Amino acid sequence: MSKSEVLFMDDRAYGSSTSLVAKALHLFDEAKLDECIDKDDYVVIKAHLGEWNSTAYLRPVYIRAIVDKVKQLGGRPFVVETTTLPYTPFCFRTNAWDLYMTSERNGFNSGTVGCPVICGDGFLGTDDVRVDLPEGYILKEQYVATAVACADAMITLSHFKGHPWGVFGGAIKNVGVGCASKRGKYNLHMGAHPVIGLQTMEYIPGYCDGRECPKWEICNTMCPEGALVVPEKGPIEFIQELCKGCTTHQMQTVDCGAFANLKLLDWFEATCVAIADSALACMKTFEKGKVGFINFALDISPWCDCIVYTDRPIIPNMGLFASKDPVAIDRACLDKAAQSIAMPGSVADERDVGAGKAKFASSGSFLGISEDIQCNVGEAIGLGSKDYELKTIEPMESAKPTFLHQQPAGFILRRFYKKIHPVPKEGFKRVEEPDLQKVR
Ligand code: SF4
Numbered sequence: 099m100s101k102s103e104v105l106f107m108d109d110r111a112y113g114s115s116t117s118l119v120a121k122a123l124h125l126f127d128e129a130k131l132d133e134c135i136d137k138d139d140y141v142v143i144k145a146h147l148g149e150w151n152s153t154a155y156l157r158p159v160y161i162r163a164i165v166d167k168v169k170q171l172g173g174r175p176f177v178v179e180t181t182t183l184p185y186t187p188f189c190f191r192t193n194a195w196d197l198y199m200t201s202e203r204n205g206f207n208s209g210t211v212g213c214p215v216i217c218g219d220g221f222l223g224t225d226d227v228r229v230d231l232p233e234g235y236i237l238k239e240q241y242v243a244t245a246v247a248c249a250d251a252m253i254t255l256s257h258f259k260g261h262p263w264g265v266f267g268g269a270i271k272n273v274g275v276g277c278a279s280k281r282g283k284y285n286l287h288m289g290a291h292p293v294i295g296l297q298t299m300e301y302i303p304g305y306c307d308g309r310e311c312p313k314w315e316i317c318n319t320m321c322p323e324g325a326l327v328v329p330e331k332g333p334i335e336f337i338q339e340l341c342k343g344c345t346t347h348q349m350q351t352v353d354c355g356a357f358a359n360l361k362l363l364d365w366f367e368a369t370c371v372a373i374a375d376s377a378l379a380c381m382k383t384f385e386k387g388k389v390g391f392i393n394f395a396l397d398i399s400p401w402c403d404c405i406v407y408t409d410r411p412i413i414p415n416m417g418l419f420a421s422k423d424p425v426a427i428d429r430a431c432l433d434k435a436a437q438s439i440a441m442p443g444s445v446a447d448e449r450d451v452g453a454g455k456a457k458f459a460s461s462g463s464f465l466g467i468s469e470d471i472q473c474n475v476g477e478a479i480g481l482g483s484k485d486y487e488l489k490t491i492e493p494m495e496s497a498k499p500t501f502l503h504q505q506p507a508g509f510i511l512r513r514f515y516k517k518i519h520p521v522p523k524e525g526f527k528r529v530e531e532p533d534l535q536k537v538r
Pocket residue numbers: 289296320321322323324325326340341342343344345346347348
């Protein structure tokens with residue numbers, strides 16, 4: 099079997115042809131992602147549009163540049179994001195209204211990206227398509243957002259970074275989690291899995307201070323099922339039969355210890371497996387060869403864009419990767435990250451995860467889970483191949499494709515200056531020989 103091709107350009111820029119936007123477009127061409135798109139195709143541009151107050155998500159300009167490229171190819175692009183579970187008490191993408199408010203605050207709307215921005219799974223995350231998944235390692239069915247399942251092609255633009263649960267987030271996670279509906283996210287996060295999910299958490303009410311705790315009102319209101327109640331007197335009450343496994347309370351109760359999940363490691367590892375399963379379900383909604391991937395390994399924060407803050411990157415920027423294989427591109431990113439030094443003062447630095455060490459197992463996941471699971475499972479179920487050939491691509495010679503005009507700015511200004519000129523006829527009033535020595 100031949101190796102999957104992964105193309106790479108670093109993050110250094112020393113002119114217009116090496117801007118990261120120019121490199122993204124150049125990699126799109128070099129990786130032949132244009133082959134994914136036929137004229138009049140509806141093309142999903144899948145990107146993570148960030149959480150409220152997270153700051154490392156992809157800048158809108160990368161998305162706009164690829165949207166324009168898809169239009170040039172005759173496609174009909176639309177940016178898709180999906181609703182989430184309430185992973186923590188405060189997250190702001192759990193319905194379409196919240197998602198649009200958060201995305202727009204983060205800079206994503208039709209005006210900035212140049213095409214519709216769509217909540218792909220409907221107002222509440224139930225607009226989806228069920229996909230049978232006999233190949234799945236754990237998931238035997240999955241629910242894919244309708245807007246994704248209906249599309250003809252997809253270009254996946256992924257911010258490559260760490261993730262507390264998935265260990266890292268790249269192409270597989272952007273597709274596996276980001277293209278799943280809310281129903282699909284309940285399925286893949288497995289909070290209600292009978293053997294490894296939250297149902298197995300040990301409930302230790304003695305650790306809860308009840309209404310004496312400053313956070314009691316959050317605990318009393320965070321559960322969408324009303325399964326957690328802090329009574330007038332006594333500790334929190336857990337009505338287990340009501341729990342649907344939304345995962346919200348696991349982080350909220352970490353500090354007090356009112357819930358101890360003895361199988362947390364198994365649960366998190368199983369979720370890494372399910373992310374790859376879910377990615378395969380999504381890919382099955384497309385014809386072969388209709389999905390392309392670009393990973394932006396920039397601002398490589400230890401945790402993902404789904405949380406309401408962003409920590410210092412764990413390693414320096416690596417650059418951009420492109421491929422038609424989601425497993426190969428993520429494997430290539432992980433391998434390159436392992437070669438990197440740790441960013442001074444970062445979590446990776448504090449934990450001494452320097453060059454030659456797997457970065458995300460120790461600084462992405464707080465449990466130390468293997469960062470290989472997503473790719474290992476991805477290969478095992480036929481999502482892609484870990485065997486890749488990394489090709490470094492030279493910058494393009496011409497900077498033309500990334501310019502707004504192909505004429506120099508002076509040429510354009512010439513005609514305006516004939517009518518109005520910003521320089522006064524009599525010149526500016528200024529000191530002729532200023533004493534620069536004084537201010538050095
Ligand atoms: S009890 Fe269940 S449904 Fe309620 S917040 Fe916790 S995980 Fe979610």
